[in-house]
Amino acid sequence: MLVLQFVMDWELTGVCLRRRAAGKVTVFEANDFFFDLQPWNPIAKPWQDPAVKELYLQLLKLADGVQTSTEELGRRWKRLGARNVAVFPNQLTHVPELGPAREGKPFTVGWAGSPGHLADLYQLAPSLQCWLDAHPDVHMAVMTNETARGFFKLPVERYHFEPFGSLDSYLQFLGRIDVGLAPLLPTDYNRCRSDVKFLEYASQGVVGVFADLEPYRGIVEHEKTGLLYRNSLELIGFLERLRIDREFRLGLRRAGYEYVQRNRILSNHIADRLKWYEDLLAKPSSTVAVPGEIVAQAVKDGGYLRLPPQEPEKTLRDVMGVAAPAQVSTALGRVIEQYPKYLYALQHQGKLLNDLRQHRPALDVLERARAIAPQSARTLAEMGRAWYRLNNDATALASLDHAITFNPHYMPAWQYMLRMLSVNKDPSGARRAEEASRIFPTCYPVALLGVAAQPREKSAALILAILERFESTFDANSKPTALVAFREAILGVVKAKPDSPDHLALLARACEVFPESARLASAYGEALIAAGRDREGWEQQARAMAILREGNLTQEEFGNDRTPPLPLELANHILRTGNG
Secondary structure, three states: OEEEOOOOOOHHHHHHHHHHHOOOOEEEEOOOOHHHOOOOOOOOOHHHOHHHHHHHHHHHHHOOEEEEOOHHHHHHHHHOOOOOEEEOOOOEOOOOOOOOOOOOOOOEEEEEOOHHHHHHHHHHHHHHHHHHHHOOOOEEEEEEOHHHHHHOOOOOOOEEEEEOOOHHHHHHHHOOOOEEEEOOOOOHHHHOOOOHHHHHHHHOOOEEEEEOOOOOOOOOOEOOOEEEEOOHHHHHHHHHHHHHOHHHHHHHHHHHHHHHHHHOEHHHOHHHHHHHHHHHOOOOOOOOOOOHHHHHHOEEEOOEEEOOOOHHHHHHHHHOOOOOHHHHHHHHHHHHHHOOOOHHHHHHHHHHHHHOOOHHHHHHHHHHHHHHOOOOHHHHHHHHHHHHHOOOHHHHHHHHHHHHHHOOOOHHHHHHHHHHHHHHOOOOHHHHHHHHHHHOOOOHHHHHHHHHOOOHHHHHHHHHHHHHHHHHHOOOOOHHHHHHHHHHHHHHHHOOOOOOHHHHHHHHHHHHHOOOOHHHHHHHHHHHHHOOOHHHHHHHHHHHHHHHHHHHHHHHHHOOOOOOOHHHHHHHHHHHOOOO
């Protein structure tokens, strides 16, 4: 059995298909709702790419089972087409003895969290600050990114701030607080979070005050193992009660600890997971000898063999995304000389050589990769790309056809093919575009690529239909990416005859969906003027000018940095959740 965690690699879809054909089971582990990331989250930018989201959806559907950590995530994955979803709540590997309560030290309230949770704390900070100001004997402790230090204004002796660090440093932090906060704004991402904060607090003898949302409902027993609050007023009331009622606080502390000790130790739940794995297998599992070269390279870790990165993986990791393509290609060449059967290095070298327009050398390397894995869509798609650049369209199309036959879920092969068919005005383009849209129904870039493969006179109507279909999926985070994709497709279509009725209709609707686009407003104005609707055209051009002036003013105030100041992002995020 293979358990996959998410990596942005379309070849994983082929792994699922090939393993199922061989009677093997593949499980996809999906423990976060990445479709609603906070805009300042370090991983938010890649997830604005519709292809990243589409791959996640494909893996949810293609895996034989999906394992996740919360009931809420399980419900969502089922709605998105996952088969055989299992929920394994987070557990602790070890719960230490409950030490004595903190005595003779200032009553201390604390919070620790990753940057993704900064808005959760920021939303409560004003109420907390007022309460802290009213009780000068209370201390506040925060452990997170340095950018949050200024959320509270307290004398240094009452404010204990430290940057987020290792697990050991976090546990030491918990040992210095009496009450731990677990605020959550009611976003989809937060609703799918786990109750691990409760486990951490309770196991360390910290009383928790938790947002009354899905992660903690049904787990935290209100006023017995912790406290659940619905708004900042309730939160402050609970903190005040904990401050003045020591016996109540100690009772919560003991009950929370005992719940975790009885119910949330990993060793007590391993059988449940193994039973689910065994049920997924078509036949009883048998012992398989681990290849000798793997054993030799592995580090024994209890009952496991851990495979750390070896020299070729380290080289690949060090150069990818850092060096220029030519430098990466040179480094990969050395890796391939030493490890001639390192499949990923061969495949990536082929792609790099294609990028560098060295298509004959690319084919030589890719042929070696195909000899190792004949059904790899990644290899076949890059071969098709090379043949196309060498003006051998028939061989290119055959190679791309083979890639899609072996793995119809490999999006890059479809993208290469649709571009090729649209440039060549191939009559099969329309049929292929429809096939691609059926396989990737949530990915508008594929749909837009398909437009170019269809007759030009249909383009405006097709783009308009795609825009109508996907408009409701654009949120504040994904809209800028969508604007770029639709704007380029629309401007490419309307430039030949902007004043035609279908082009005017497309531009009008695009300006409604993307009112922030100066280029679309300008193009619509020119089209209206060309159609004899001067006054309306001037109004659109004036609107484009206003957008440009606003952009210039923003640049003058904030410079070229396109990252908004964090407080602005946090405030916007809070208001969007309805918690302002």
